[in-house]
Amino acid sequence: MKTPKGIVVALLILFGVSFVAFTTFKAKNDLTITQKQRLLIAIGQLLENEHYSPQKINDSFSVKVFNKYLTDMWADDDKSIFLQKDIESLKKYATTIDDEIHGTMPISFVPAVSTIYNMRVAETVDLYKSILSKPFTFTSNDSIVTNVDELDFPKNEADKKDRWYKKLKYITLTRYYDLQNQREKATVDSIKNKTxxxxxxxxxQSVLRTENKIFERIKVKFSDDERFNLFLNTICNLMDPHTDYFPPVEKREFDEMMSNRFYGIGAQLTESDGNIKIVSIQNGGAAWKSGQLMANDIILKVGQGNAEPVDITGYDVTDAVKLIRGDKGTEVRLTVKHPDGSIKVVSLIRSEVVLDESFARSLVLNQNGKKIGYIYLPEFYADFERANGSRSSDDVAKEVKKLKEQKVDGIILDLRFNGGGSLYEVVQMVGLFIGQGPVVQVRDKDGNSTVLTDRDNSILYDGPLAVMINEGSASASEIFAAAIQDYKRGIIIGSRSYGKGTVQKNVPLGKPLDNFSGRTEYGAVKLTFQKFYRINGGSTQLKGVTPDVVIPDLYDYMKMREKDNPSALPWDEIAKATYQTWQDNYDRSALIQKENAAIQADTTFSLLNANTKWLAQKTDAPVQLNYQTFKKDQKQIVATAEQDNNLIKLKTPMDLQVLPQDKDTYYNNPDTAKGKRYQDWLKDRTKDMYIYQSAKVVSDMIDASKTQTAWKRH
Known part of the structure; x- marks a missing residue:
């Protein structure tokens, strides 16, 4: 069908004005159908006109939305809620969703799905309760297919019953196997003597409690608005995996993640038997200052100031946190149940909570007479809302300076599982290790390329450098690793990175909620509008960064990279930028070849590679529901997994030392729980085989550099 014409900018301006005119919603801020239509149209036109590589929103795209939305529905990722006849009855919408997006038809698909979904969920609750009311026997030789790609929706009610019977039997069998193991190891008669x-x-009964919790959450949380938000996200995600719709609360959560600070009460929460429980109180936070909350308090309700409180029974921690956090200086009222059974309403004013455990930190490794600096950076964070806000490039620079004071011989930068963050920050951070020069190239949808350059000719650190990456290193991490690799400034170590080579921006929707946060009443679209390219011209999209020194790890065969997402954008390349590579005083290629040969000859990593490949194959294979067969399989799986975990842990811990100025953070922290977490993190690092291997490479770089220098002098 034809799309209404008009450029996006005009649409968004009109869209904002329209929402001012349509603010007829009640106190709960539920969107009316007219507002939902306006939101859908605006997002559709934004995607078609401003996305980096937009798909045409036509009948073909409509079918994709249809199929994806039905499997995105809560609790139906394994296609066990709907029946095939439900899908058939909904197929009349399969080629009209594009018309809904273009505003030429009213929104009909989501309400139609919801009607059937509500009915099937109610039936499913009765079904799993009926199945779980009778004992299972684990002597037959039946099996279950757990690979979702091999499943279709049940043909009929009988097929659905069989699917759920096997599903619940499998989950129960897993728990039963665990309980059998506990009984074997038990020393207490009450456990040892269980039949x-x-x-x-x-x-x-354990499985029943879990299923009750899942379906209670659907009832409590999966409202019509949540289902519509899911619909919007399905549409966005089909353009590419990183284009998302954020409702206002989700947008706030994204901003908090980027800046590593938020406004809340300063308490760590956990979920326990369907309740949200306080684990610990952060010193200096709002909860601590009130003196009215304590560990093991159960939070029953959350209210925003004088508004009607929300009962959070059945919520998970993530959903509860979204209600408890808010804007600076606003009031949140918690109805809590103390361990003595008393119930009290506690009023708190939200204050800033800084997630400093996600900031850069460093250690010194003493190995073979050398001092090697280790810097851990979990994300490229940036708080752009404040002039003095935390910036990852500034923090890494501080850590480098601290390590230089310790006279380290080389530095390791650990970017494993660093999912990225600020593009600006990564450009600044590369500049710490190179002179003036290009860092990354960025291209827009019209094919216009821009080179982002470090314009500071100074170099903070010019010594031996290694960068650790793995499958979880994405986006900004890949830009950094690629730049260091292209300049030949350091050696990249680990496994191939995630493969995200796209850039996003937030496009706000509706009126501003306040004058300082940048959030708006209908959230925002995180829109992919550019791709970035290495200075050598290649994209990191799909292919990621291949390390100079490749070390097998636990995740090599897991389907967790960008290439495993069917909506991922393709790899391509553009012209290379002009740059000069770093001139080492040793044969870099020979050293890399030597390190790779040593890894390939190491039986530890050969075994690890074989094990992880086997485990990946077992993950996709059908599971036998006969206890003796299952037990045999599980023993082999558990033994292999334990062997892998032992392979990547050193038997003799490394000598990793906390820097003098950081010792209080670890050993005299006023927040004892935080101090304990720092100590546990340090202990974990001392046994990390990959840090050890990276340190060996850096040590060889140091030795090669010294040998070459000595040879030249001679």
């Missing part, structure tokens, strides 16, 4: 029948019933 198989008692263990089966205990396992089954």
């Amino acid at each position: 198989d029948k008692q263990l089966e019933e205990e396992a089954r």
Whole structure:
């Protein structure tokens, strides 16, 4: 169908004005159908006109939305809620969703899905309760397919019943197996003397509680607005995996993640038996200052000032946190149940909570007479809302200076599982290790390329450098690793990175909620509008960064990279930028070849590679529901996984030392729980095989550099 014409900028301006005129919603801020239509149209035109590589929103795209939305529905990722006849009855919408997006038809698909979904969910609750009311026997030789790609929706009610019977039997069997192991190891008679029948019933009741919690959350949280938000996200995600719709609360959460600060009460929460429980109180936070909250308090309700409080029974921690956090200086009222059974309403004013455990930190490794600096950076954070806000490039620079004071011989920068962040910050950070020069190239949808350059000719650190990456290193991490690799400034170590080579920006929707946060009443679209390219011209999209020194790890065969997402944008390349590579005083290629040969000859990594490949194959294979067969398989799987975990842990811990100025953070922290987490993190690092291997490479770089220098002098 034809799309209404008009440029996006005009649409968004009109869209904002329209929402001012249509603010007829009640106190709960539920969107009316007219507002939903306006939101859908605006997002559709934004995607078609401003996305980096937009798909045409036509019948073909409509079918994709249709198929994806049905499997995105809560609790139906394994296609066990809907029946095939439900899908058939909904197929009349399969080629009209594009018309809804273009505003030429009213929104009909989501309400139609919801009607059937509500009915099937209610039936499913009755079904799983009926199945779990009777004991399972684990002597037959049946099996279950767990690979979702091999499943279709049940053909009919009988097929659905069989699907759920096997599903619940499998989950119960897993719990039963765990309980059997606990009984074998038990020293207490009350556990040792439990019969198989008692263990089966205990396992089954545990599964029942879990399913009750899942479906209670659907009832409590998966409202019509949540389903519509899911619909918008399905549409956005089909353009590419990183284009998202953020409702206002989700947008706030994204901003908090980027800046590593938020406004809340300063308490760590956990979920326990369907309740949200306080684990610990942060010193200096709003909860601590009130003196009215304590560990093990259960939060029953959350209210925004004088508004009606929301009962959070059945919520998970993520959903509860979204209600508890808010804007600076606003009031949140918690109805809490103390351990003594008393119930009290506690009023708190939200204050700033800084997530300093996500900031850069460093250690010194003493190995073979050398001092090697280690810097851990979990993300490229940036707080742009404040002039003195935390910036990852500034913090890494501080850590480098601290390490130079310790006279380290080389530095390791650990970017494993660093999912990225600010593009600006990565450009600044590359500049710490190179002179003036290009860092990354960025191209827009019209094919216009821009080179982002470090314009500071100074170099903070010019010594031996290694960068650790893995499958979880994405986006900004890949830009950094690629730049260091292209300049030959350091050696990249680990496994191939994630493969995200796209750039996003937030496009706000509706009126501003305040004058300082940048958030708006209908959230924002995080829109992919550019791709970035290495200075050598290649994209990191799909292919990621291949390390100079490749080390097998636990995640090599897991389907977790960009290439495993069907909506990912393709790889391509552009002209290379003009740059000069770093001139080492040793044969870099020979050293890399030597390190790779040593890794390939190491039986530890050969075994690890074989094990992880086997485990990946087992993950996709059908599971036998006969207990003896299952037990045999599980013993082999567990033994292999334990062997892998032992392979990547050093038997003799490394000598990793906290820097003098950081010792209080670890050993005299006023927040004892935080101090303990720092100490646990340090202990974990001392046994990390990959840090050890990276340090060996840096040590060889140091030795090669010294040898070459000595040879030249001679």
